[in-house]
Amino acid sequence: MNTRHHIDALRALLGDKGIVVEAGDKQIYETGARYDRGRAAFVARPANTQEVSTVVGYCVRHDIGLVAQSGNTGLVSGSTPDDTGTQAVLSLDRLAGITEIDPVNRSVRAGAGVRLSALNTQIEADGLFFPIDLSADPRLGGMIATNAGGSRFLRYGDVRANTLGIEVVLADEEGTILDFTSGLRKNNVGVDWKQIFIGTCGAFGIITQCVLNLEMSPCQSATALLVPSSEDAIPNLLVAMEQACGAHLSAFEGMSGNAIRAALAHVPSLRNPFEGGAVPDFAIMAEITRCNPQRSGEQALDSMLEDVLTRLWESDDAPLANALVGPPEEMWALRHALSEGVKSAGRLFAFDLSFRRGDVMLFLAHMKAELARSFPAITVCDFGHLGDGGVHFNLVARPDDPALADPGYERSLRNLVMAVAVEKFHGSFSAEHGIGRMNQVYYDRYTPDPIRRLATNLKRMTSPGALGAMTL
Known part of the structure; x- marks a missing residue:
């Protein structure tokens, strides 16, 4: 590939701000949020949909592989180039305008x-x-x-459920632009084409604009840390909380003691909320919210939550060993610190898994016993979204562990976890992080041939060019 020729041609189309070629300037686009690092032939930074179309069409016509990159916060090597130096990064960072806020339609x-x-x-x-x-x-x-989910999936659903429309550029020689941005909430005139592009990691086209559903901001919230009486009691505790709180329940987040301790060690400003500083083996952060200001005579949410927890505490076969109602900002600060805390604890092997809700704790118990036998030096620092069956199954090794020198160590560890998650518990190997280079082998292994053929045919029809850091 005559890289210099293509860089000059794209600079003429995009201007100096639209192309990045210097090694030092490319580094932030080549380096992922965890350990992945590649080399980009160049970085294209189009400023609007038409420029995205121009870049994509040019690259397809000249057989230049493109990796679309959004915020580069992904964890499966899906937004960074490989190490060949032949792929180009197409960054969306200049497509940063908010053009319409519609309070009546509750959309943007x-x-x-x-x-x-x-x-x-x-x-x-x-x-x-x-x-x-x-x-x-x-x-x-x-x-x-990637169809992100997050901590409030339990109440609001995932990104798919909150996307009203998108604009997409296909990876064909024309850089075809498709506009599905009507913003209608109901439109049953045929195929809902936007769904082909949501959650498929950019393989079928690059999203350049979107129309999103918005929700009323909560005016009231109450949070508590729940210590279950046993891990077996957690599914019953979830159901009991849903029955007692109804639509007010907006989060039900599981946090292992190891993950909590890692967060507290990494962020000294966090307050340890547990009595005597004794972190339990497992805790749950529950949140209830209301979107209306408190009305005269209406029970405050803190009081409501305390009443619910008291009834659970006093019930037969009580699922609670302890409960701490506290300020939402402190509770969420702890929950949001878990990811970086675990990352700082050692060499991290992270998995984004999902199961039927009743199987999450069964998987964790099985996996902890299996790892104790097969990888005894590994520390399990799991946390996740118990309300929707998602778990961030994080495994941490000491940086000086001699086993890390074995080039096959990580693959053996990942193969074990994925086999148990998918084959024994019928879960997903990627709940919301996508495929990427890291999960490609498991997509190839666990996706049935008819589905893979269907995906391949859709890819050929929509974006035949070399688009994405993975294949379908």
Whole structure:
């Protein structure tokens, strides 16, 4: 590939701000959020959908492999180039405009490069928010491409459930633009084409704009840390909380003691809320919310939550050993610190898994026993979304563990976890992080041939060019 020729041609199309070629400047686009690092031939930074189309069409015509990159917060090597130096990164970071906020429709039209935090800051004055709660701060295009879920999935659903429309550029020689951004909530005139692009990691096309559903910002909230009487009691505790709190229950987040201790060690400003500082083996952060201001005579949410927990405490076969009602900002600070805390604890092997809700704790118990036999030096630091069956199954090894020198160590560890998750518990090897290079082998292993053929045919029809860091 005559890289210099292509860089000059794209610079003429995009301007100097639209192309990055210097090694030092490319580094942030080549380095992932965890350990992945590749080499990009160049980085293209289009400023609008038409420029995305121009870049994509040019690269397809000249057989240049493209990796679409949104916020680069992904954890499965899906947004960074490989180490060959032949792939180009197409960054969406300049597509960062919010063009329409519609309080009546409770929707917003925004570029794929808008950060989640920037979106919520912009719409806060209208009493609205985008209800996908994440520890990271991704861009909207990547959130849609991976169908992010987050901590409040239990109440609001995932990104798919909150996406009204998208604009997409196909990886064909024309860089075809498809506009599905009507913003209608009901439109049953045929195939809902946007669904082909949501959650498929950019393989079928690059999302450049979106129209998103917004929700009323909660006016009242109450949170508690729940210590279950046993891990076996957790499924019953979840059901009991849903029955008692109804639609008010917005989060039910599981946190292992190891993950909590890692967060407390990594962030000294966090307050240890447990009596005497004794962190339990497992705790749950529960949240209930209301979108209306408290009315005269209406029970406050703190009081409501305390009443619910008291009844559970006093019930036969009580599922609770302890419960601590506390300030939401402190509870969420602890929950959001888990990911970076675990990352700082040692060499991290992270898995994003999902199961039927009743199988999460069964999987964790089985896996902890299996790892104690097969990988005894590993520390399990799990946490996740018990309300929707998702678990971030994080395994930590000491950085000086001599086993890490074995080039086959990580693959053996991953193969074991994935086999148990998929084959024994019939779970998913990727709940919301996507495929990426890291999970490609498991997509190939566990996806039935008819489904793979269907995906391959759709890829050929929509984006025949070399688009994405994985194959379908």
